Amino acid sequence: MGCRLVPGKCPLAVLSVIPYSDGTFNQSVTVIAFCPNTTEVHIYKFFTDKWEKLHVLAKHDQIVSGIDWSRSSNKIVTVSHDRNSYVWTQEGQDWVPTLVILKLNRAALCVHWSPKENKFAVGSGAKSVSICYYEQENNWWISKVIRKKHESSVTSVAWHPNNIHLATTSTDGKCRVFSTIIKGVDTRGPQAGASVDWKFGEQIAQLDLSPTWAFGVRWSPSGKTLAYAGHSSMIYFVDDVEGSPAAQNLALRDLPLRDILFVSEKMAIGVGFDCNPLIFAADETGLWSFVRYLDERKVTPSTSKASQLSEALGKLYGQSRQGSSSDTVEPSKPRGGAHENCITCIVPLRKGSESIVKRFSTSGLDGKIVVWDLENHITIPK
Amino acid sequence: GKSLTACSEPSSLAPQPGSVGDRGRRPSPLCEPPPRSNQKTQHCLALLVAGEMSSAAYLDTDENLEALISRIEQKSRKIETLLKQSKPVEALKTALEGSPLKTRDERCKSANWIVVHRAMMAIRDIDGMFNSLDTEYYDILMKYLYRGLSTGDRPTCDQCLKIHEKLTERAGLGCILRSLADTVNTVFVVDKSIVAYLQLVWLVAS
Numbered sequence: 001m002g003c004r005l006v007p008g009k010c011p012l013a014v015l016s017v018i019p020y021s022d023g024t025f026n027q028s029v030t031v032i033a034f035c036p037n038t039t040e041v042h043i044y045k046f047f048t049d050k051w052e053k054l055h056v057l058a059k060h061d062q063i064v065s066g067i068d069w070s071r072s073s074n075k076i077v078t079v080s081h082d083r084n085s086y087v088w089t090q091e092g093q094d095w096v097p098t099l100v101i102l103k104l105n106r107a108a109l110c111v112h113w114s115p116k117e118n119k120f121a122v123g124s125g126a127k128s129v130s131i132c133y134y135e136q137e138n139n140w141w142i143s144k145v146i147r148k149k150h151e152s153s154v155t156s157v158a159w160h161p162n163n164i165h166l167a168t169t170s171t172d173g174k175c176r177v178f179s180t181i182i183k184g185v186d187t188r189g190p191q192a193g194a195s196v197d198w199k200f201g202e203q204i205a206q207l208d209l210s211p212t213w214a215f216g217v218r219w220s221p222s223g224k225t226l227a228y229a230g231h232s233s234m235i236y237f238v239d240d241v242e243g244s245p246a247a248q249n250l251a252l253r254d255l256p257l258r259d260i261l262f263v264s265e266k267m268a269i270g271v272g273f274d275c276n277p278l279i280f281a282a283d284e285t286g287l288w289s290f291v292r293y294l295d296e297r298k299v300t301p302s303t304s305k306a307s308q309l310s311e312a313l314g315k316l317y318g319q320s321r322q323g324s325s326s327d328t329v330e331p332s333k334p335r336g337g338a339h340e341n342c343i344t345c346i347v348p349l350r351k352g353s354e355s356i357v358k359r360f361s362t363s364g365l366d367g368k369i370v371v372w373d374l375e376n377h378i379t380i381p382k
Numbered sequence: 383g384k385s386l387t388a389c390s391e392p393s394s395l396a397p398q399p400g401s402v403g404d405r406g407r408r409p410s411p412l413c414e415p416p417p418r419s420n421q422k423t424q425h426c427l428a429l430l431v432a433g434e435m436s437s438a439a440y441l442d443t444d445e446n447l448e449a450l451i452s453r454i455e456q457k458s459r460k461i462e463t464l465l466k467q468s469k470p471v472e473a474l475k476t477a478l479e480g481s482p483l484k485t486r487d488e489r490c491k492s493a494n495w496i497v498v499h500r501a502m503m504a505i506r507d508i509d510g511m512f513n514s515l516d517t518e519y520y521d522i523l524m525k526y527l528y529r530g531l532s533t534g535d536r537p538t539c540d541q542c543l544k545i546h547e548k549l550t551e552r553a554g555l556g557c558i559l560r561s562l563a564d565t566v567n568t569v570f571v572v573d574k575s576i577v578a579y580l581q582l583v584w585l586v587a588s
Binding site for chain 1 (some may be wrong): 553562563564565
């Protein structure tokens, strides 16, 4: 299923952005960038069968909380808890940073390049989203901040394919869609959307479906469907957000998700505290449902989770259960899978310009980055 | 801008009626029926839409609370009948349906709890109960189980623990998470100490 890299012993808090297939050697070379829970970003290359460390980008003062690598313009943007952001461009063998002033007074939490790679959005703990764009005359990146509407930290941002709509999720449980039209950067083309002209920072829609924190918002490849995860073990699929939103709330059987990836228009992968990617698929009518876990696991330990829970609860209430033997109720951790701890991030690996994602990588709090290959395992409905 | 909320509020709150929730399914009997409509509540509704009254205040007008309490009393009578006919599972379903989850009024919630408790304690065959209980009841049953566990009363806790084990097997950990995380649809009046208590139970259990 995949190659693994265990770079350090510490949990990898935020990781990877991993695109890249270098055609020059006629082989697919995977290059990844991640933060090993420090203030640096490491870039590794997977060549034949081993990983080589290529570069270390060290400029931030605190943990790097978000990384995104733009494929066509080959820039890396990093944001950190130190409230700063750097855009790294490759000059020769080195990566040169350019500071972007985000005007934040709290940590930056997540970052994503827009589809045209002329803007990037940064979500922060200051209840705001900074949209940054490049100003040619002064040769620097300027940020415009969306300060209103969010009531708490912005955990995740996602760009609609039209390069203008931005979806955000927040720890206030709501998912919002904003317009990020910037004069001089965005041309109002026919695909710019509805007849209404949205101003920068105007809220197009607010989805209040989750009673708890929301994470991992993503648009489907065409932009018709929006998906995000709620911390109450729910995943929400919303169609036609700008027009008349229609939501499907899927209750998950197990633990909550932290991040989502749309593999195609009709299939999505969710990752989270189950330590195992979940596959969701939509049928012809557009009804989403859970298909299965991606990773086949060995049989779970002898006593089921449910009876362990009951034993523990019983002990709390001073009850003695008949028949149960052990005094040592071990916390049952999932065994034998690729990840041993919560998966926090899922990133696609695209070859060229294919619309269906066949390979992706996940990274988690166990310090592992796992590359998954869907090619031989499941058929992906378009 | 448009807004979409998860609760089954009267249709004038959501811009597009019927755009919320699962598609193509009949409205669940577990959803609270919307508040009764008369001149006074229409006035309150107008205030709510204008943003001058909070949704909690709207739901908790005296009219609505009286209506809720009388509904719970009706349920209680129906449950006694069902229990006399030895139909404890039907009784439990009746008790769980139309529970006042959104209101913030302690009386209503306690009154419904008493009714659910009565039905729950009457169940002897727990496996059998799950064979005829639909999955849409799982989340709300789990919430009431935790309310039962919080009473500390020995027979109640025994029964709740037995049901809890089977329910967790069937519904998974997600069900437990939803009962802990949902501060909008509650069976307690949300109280910080209770939330901390539940979290303590969860921590010890895992």
